[in-house]
Amino acid sequence: MSRARTCLAFFLVVASAWAVEAGIFRVDLWAQQDQGCERCHYDQTYTTGFAASVHARNSCASCHGFIKDLGSHMRGADRPKPVDCTTCHERISREYLQNFHYLQEDFRCVDCHGDIHTRTASKVPVKIRAVKACTRCHLNEEYVASGHAEALLRGNMDAASCMDCHGLHDTRVYHTALRTYPEEARMFYNTRCIACHSDAAMMGRNALSAKIVEYYEETYHGKVQDVGFATLVAGCADCHTTHNILPKTDPRSSIHPDNLVTNCGRCHTGFHPRFVLYKAHPDYRDRQNYPALYWTFVFMSSLLVVTFLFFWVHTALWWRKSYWEKHRREKEGIVEEGCLITEGGHVHVERFSRSERLMHLVLICSFFTLVTTGFPLKYHREPWAPLFLDFWGGAHMAGVAHRIAAAVLILLFSIVAWRSVRFVVAPGAGWKGWKERLFGPDSLFPRWKDWEDLKGMVLWFFDRGEKPRFDRWTYWEKFDFWAVFWGMFAIGGSGVLLWSPELSSYIVPGWVLNVASLVHSEEALLAALFIFTVHFFNTHFVPDKFPMDRLIFTGTYSIDELKRHRPQEYERLASQGKLDELKRPHPGIPLKLAAAVVGLASLLFGSLLTVLFIVALVGR
Amino acid sequence: MNRFLGTPSTVLLALALFCLVQAQPAQSRQGWRFVSPDTLEGWMRTDQVTLVNVMSRIECLDHRIARSVCIACEQFASSMETLRKDVKLVLYCESEMCHRSCLAADEAVKAGFREVYVLNGGLPAWKRAGYATESVQRVKRRPIPAVKAEELKRWLMRHGQYAVLDIRSREQYRREHLDGAVNIPFSELHERYHELARDRGYLVVDDQGFRSFLASCYLAEKGFQVVRLYGGMAKWRSYKQAQEKRR
Numbered sequence: 001m002s003r004a005r006t007c008l009a010f011f012l013v014v015a016s017a018w019a020v021e022a023g024i025f026r027v028d029l030w031a032q033q034d035q036g037c038e039r040c041h042y043d044q045t046y047t048t049g050f051a052a053s054v055h056a057r058n059s060c061a062s063c064h065g066f067i068k069d070l071g072s073h074m075r076g077a078d079r080p081k082p083v084d085c086t087t088c089h090e091r092i093s094r095e096y097l098q099n100f101h102y103l104q105e106d107f108r109c110v111d112c113h114g115d116i117h118t119r120t121a122s123k124v125p126v127k128i129r130a131v132k133a134c135t136r137c138h139l140n141e142e143y144v145a146s147g148h149a150e151a152l153l154r155g156n157m158d159a160a161s162c163m164d165c166h167g168l169h170d171t172r173v174y175h176t177a178l179r180t181y182p183e184e185a186r187m188f189y190n191t192r193c194i195a196c197h198s199d200a201a202m203m204g205r206n207a208l209s210a211k212i213v214e215y216y217e218e219t220y221h222g223k224v225q226d227v228g229f230a231t232l233v234a235g236c237a238d239c240h241t242t243h244n245i246l247p248k249t250d251p252r253s254s255i256h257p258d259n260l261v262t263n264c265g266r267c268h269t270g271f272h273p274r275f276v277l278y279k280a281h282p283d284y285r286d287r288q289n290y291p292a293l294y295w296t297f298v299f300m301s302s303l304l305v306v307t308f309l310f311f312w313v314h315t316a317l318w319w320r321k322s323y324w325e326k327h328r329r330e331k332e333g334i335v336e337e338g339c340l341i342t343e344g345g346h347v348h349v350e351r352f353s354r355s356e357r358l359m360h361l362v363l364i365c366s367f368f369t370l371v372t373t374g375f376p377l378k379y380h381r382e383p384w385a386p387l388f389l390d391f392w393g394g395a396h397m398a399g400v401a402h403r404i405a406a407a408v409l410i411l412l413f414s415i416v417a418w419r420s421v422r423f424v425v426a427p428g429a430g431w432k433g434w435k436e437r438l439f440g441p442d443s444l445f446p447r448w449k450d451w452e453d454l455k456g457m458v459l460w461f462f463d464r465g466e467k468p469r470f471d472r473w474t475y476w477e478k479f480d481f482w483a484v485f486w487g488m489f490a491i492g493g494s495g496v497l498l499w500s501p502e503l504s505s506y507i508v509p510g511w512v513l514n515v516a517s518l519v520h521s522e523e524a525l526l527a528a529l530f531i532f533t534v535h536f537f538n539t540h541f542v543p544d545k546f547p548m549d550r551l552i553f554t555g556t557y558s559i560d561e562l563k564r565h566r567p568q569e570y571e572r573l574a575s576q577g578k579l580d581e582l583k584r585p586h587p588g589i590p591l592k593l594a595a596a597v598v599g600l601a602s603l604l605f606g607s608l609l610t611v612l613f614i615v616a617l618v619g620r
Numbered sequence: 621m622n623r624f625l626g627t628p629s630t631v632l633l634a635l636a637l638f639c640l641v642q643a644q645p646a647q648s649r650q651g652w653r654f655v656s657p658d659t660l661e662g663w664m665r666t667d668q669v670t671l672v673n674v675m676s677r678i679e680c681l682d683h684r685i686a687r688s689v690c691i692a693c694e695q696f697a698s699s700m701e702t703l704r705k706d707v708k709l710v711l712y713c714e715s716e717m718c719h720r721s722c723l724a725a726d727e728a729v730k731a732g733f734r735e736v737y738v739l740n741g742g743l744p745a746w747k748r749a750g751y752a753t754e755s756v757q758r759v760k761r762r763p764i765p766a767v768k769a770e771e772l773k774r775w776l777m778r779h780g781q782y783a784v785l786d787i788r789s790r791e792q793y794r795r796e797h798l799d800g801a802v803n804i805p806f807s808e809l810h811e812r813y814h815e816l817a818r819d820r821g822y823l824v825v826d827d828q829g830f831r832s833f834l835a836s837c838y839l840a841e842k843g844f845q846v847v848r849l850y851g852g853m854a855k856w857r858s859y860k861q862a863q864e865k866r867r
Binding site: 097098102103104105106107108111136137138139141265 | 682683714715744747748750753761763764765766767768771830833834850866
């Protein structure tokens with residue numbers, strides 16, 4: 001039978017060649033489709049095999065085109081062009097241009113898919129076929145033993161197969177073994193994990209929490225990763241490993257409590273074992289599992305709400321009253337007090353010493369550095385976050401700048417604390433008269449008059465009384481001082497703990513760092529928004545000072561201004577005969593100009609940041 | 621003249637010159653330059669270019685940019701007199717992390733070639749840009765199991781019949797190699813594979829894990845039983861360093 005077929009084939013070849021040579025027929029295979037191919041290519045592969053294949057609806061010429069002359073082809077001269085699968089599989093071929101196996105090892109379609117002439121549709125799901133194909137070379141025993149593989153082989157098609165993480169035709173050129181493209185690789189693989197683990201429907205089907213990604217993204221690791229500096233912090237695979245992904249109850253799992261010290265130790269060094277009590281995916285709204293975080297969140301949120309509710313209402317009422325008052329005077333033709341040239345108009349008195357002004361200037365620089373390096377992490381999803389970090393030279397350099405600015409702030413705080421002590425326990429006088437100094441008019445310590453002034457201001461806001469006659473320090477200035485002073489314990493204390501988490505673990509367990517992160521973040525928001533809204537308004541944007549008060553930079557103001565803003569202080573100084581001691585020359589144009597530039601720039605930048613923060617806060 | 625030097629046009633001229641200098645293609649101190657795949661493709665259509673594939677003969681014949689000459693980096697110094705010096709000389713190798721084309725370029729500059737270029741990103745960059753390659757003697761791809769560095773010791777103990785075959789250059793082998801490894805550089809493998817005993821398997825080790833696959837496929841085609849080290853010596857080195865750090 002076989003010999004007869006061979007003879008027939010030989011006859012057909014010779015006859016066809018003769019016919020073509022004699023010009024009896026010419027064949028355009030494009031036009032003629034498959035008529036005649038199987039007469040020579042009669043192997044089962046190209047006949048019955050091909051007919052049963054997934055490509056059966058194609059003709060031979062669909063792939064092996066461009067044969068114009070059959071005679072020439074039969075003589076071996078006119079050979080078809082190499083098969084180009086991209087003609088039909090255009091999208092896949094486009095993806096494949098980025099495939100590691102193509103770029104580096106020059107795998108072609110046939111190397112994985114085998115002989116396409118006999119390729120039939122498989123009933124085995126593609127995910128399982130991918131695992132079988134990949135593990136022929138990649139002996140990933142860890143994957144085979146992992147939770148993903150176990151679920152997949154049980155028939156759970158939600159479970160991750162090789163192709164879900166590495167891609168199918170677009171397996172990237174992230175040579176993980178060599179750690180090339182570390183940034184892109186980390187981002188890519190994190191994205192792959194997140195794609196499934198934030199899919200609520202999929203996680204619901206598998207009794208897993210879809211919020212786990214959101215919780216991770218609220219930690220330092222997640223924020224830095226999300227803002228675009230993935231290599232600096234732990235991504236998904238750093239803790240959960242790449243293939244050996246198992247539930248934390250499994251002793252083989254990298255996140256099993258017994259393995260956490262080793263696991264964390266792959267990135268962190270020099271920590272106490274309780275460092276691993278840090279929660280990598282904490283939910284601060286979960287009172288049951290994270291009570292400390294929950295109550296911290298409740299306290300900090302309440303503090304924010306109460307503080308801003310009070311001061312924003314205070315500010316709004318103050319603005320209303322001042323604005324209305326200004327226009328009432330204007331309407332009634334009453335000249336503003338500041339516009340009248342009086343005896344004290346050109347005489348200046350000192351309010352802030354040179355060292356106090358310098359400290360405030362340093363404080364501004366430190367504060368803006370802290371805000372622009374810290375808030376990009378707090379609002380890591382905002383488009384401006386990476387821009388700010390890039391300005392500082394990346395997340396690492398921003399962290400360095402943040403710590404330097406924090407050290408400066410702590411130094412300023414220490415100086416103020418020391419000066420406060422020296423104010424009460426005065427040099428030379430010692431404890432003698434400390435009560436008078438502490439509760440006196442020059443002290444920032446709250447006293448009964450502040451309460452009276454507050455009540456007086458509220459009455460004035462509602463046109464029920466005159467504006468209180470202030471002495472040296474108003475109640476809102478005292479609040480500014482004490483808010484920063486006490487805030488330093490919260491923001492500074494948490495910041496010091498977070499400065500070096502490994503060292504902190506010798507003092508506190510890891511979960512305290514979670515609490516510290518929350519306190520640091522919320523206190524920072526409180527401080528920044530308070531300064532940029534309440535402090536800016538009270539000191540600069542209030543209608544009778546708008547657009548700014550240069551006093552903190554020049555250090556002096558006129559006696560008229562002293563009389564207008566601090567009438568009680570003026571009277572006290574005048575009656576005590578101390579005014580002359582405080583008289584200073586006019587600050588001069590260069591200082592006033594510099595004060596205007598620095599002050600206005602700070603006010604504008606702070607206002608811009610306020611808008612950005614409020615947009616971020618509302619958009620959360 | 622003095623008046624001219626004092627005018628703003630001098631500043632503008634200096635600025636323009638500075639920009640011109642900055643706009644020049646990056647040139648290494650060694651005297652050769654990188655060329656992008658798109659530029660090379662343009663040259664190949666219009667100019668006379670000598671393209672040299674500095675990978676091993678097996679790799680070069682397996683797939684290469686059309687009209688390339690196969691001269692392995694190791695043999696480049698002794699073979700380059702056959703190349704024309706009056707046309708652009710472009711060298712490339714198998715990965716963007718490969719330094720062999722740069723080494724060959726250094727040799728070419730020393731030998732007096734004036735227009736020497738290295739294809740930026742190597743052959744993968746050419747392919748990524750969507751340009752075709754040609755195969756003269758393609759090695760059939762087949763599944764070659766890859767052993768990870770962390771598994772290596774255990775794997776070798778379990779598979780005593782396997783020897784380690786190091787396909788890196790002699791210099792690299794001399795500097796550092798796995799215990800008991802034999803060295804046949806990839807550039808000589810097509811001539812020397814018969815030196816290998818057929819009664820045992822081979823664990824093929826390269827520098828970065830990019831070349832051992834094709835070498836293994838080639839040896840498998842010749843009837844050898846082969847596996848390869850995933851990530852090559854680079855991965856082994858980083859694994860060892862991590863181990864030491866942990867200790």
